[in-house]
Amino acid sequence: MIALVCLVFLVSRPVPTQTFEQFGRIRSHVAVEQLQATSAEIAGVYRNPPEENGVADTSSVKTALYLFPDGTYLYVEKVLAMAPTIFDKGTWRVSVDGVELRSGRDVTWNPDLERKFLILRRSAHPEEFLLVGADVAVKRFERLAGGVAGENGESALLIVAKQRKRVIEPARAMKVKDYLMRKAWHPERFGDAPRTGF
Numbered sequence: 001m002i003a004l005v006c007l008v009f010l011v012s013r014p015v016p017t018q019t020f021e022q023f024g025r026i027r028s029h030v031a032v033e034q035l036q037a038t039s040a041e042i043a044g045v046y047r048n049p050p051e052e053n054g055v056a057d058t059s060s061v062k063t064a065l066y067l068f069p070d071g072t073y074l075y076v077e078k079v080l081a082m083a084p085t086i087f088d089k090g091t092w093r094v095s096v097d098g099v100e101l102r103s104g105r106d107v108t109w110n111p112d113l114e115r116k117f118l119i120l121r122r123s124a125h126p127e128e129f130l131l132v133g134a135d136v137a138v139k140r141f142e143r144l145a146g147g148v149a150g151e152n153g154e155s156a157l158l159i160v161a162k163q164r165k166r167v168i169e170p171a172r173a174m175k176v177k178d179y180l181m182r183k184a185w186h187p188e189r190f191g192d193a194p195r196t197g198f
Contacts, residue, residue: 020097022138023118029145030153031123032130039094042119043069043168046131050163065131065162066180067092069170073101074180075113086184087111099131109190120161122154129164130157137161
């Protein structure tokens, strides 16, 4: 009888999700909160590197993830020698663990973008929305944050995170999307590269 009670207890315990464990790995270095939000609250333009005082931008690549209120997204990269280019587009949704992306059928190459993101904010920044890739970005964060909790955590977080720059209002969403598709959608630049990676 005792064995049966123990078995029922073990089976009924909630199993931590992978993203909860990843959140804990970040939280061990910097004070952050994992957010539960609706798609309307999350829709916006997320940039990396973020435009934050005190964080040096050493990257020659700038990225922007546009999460539109209608559940579609565009992922744009800008390199010093290249005009802004859409590397990925498709649909997004809010899940229990964060934000999930799914490329559209016309993206036949590897967009080199994580498919799942944690939704966080630094505890001292209550209006902030940060998206942190749940796999590669968390591993990179840990390497950058180093061993001592809090020492390099905040700057490491801002290096790997996509920080919301602005909200995309439903009334402007179509205009923004149309503009980006006209100016930055160039699938001919990618050829027929096979899809791999995330």
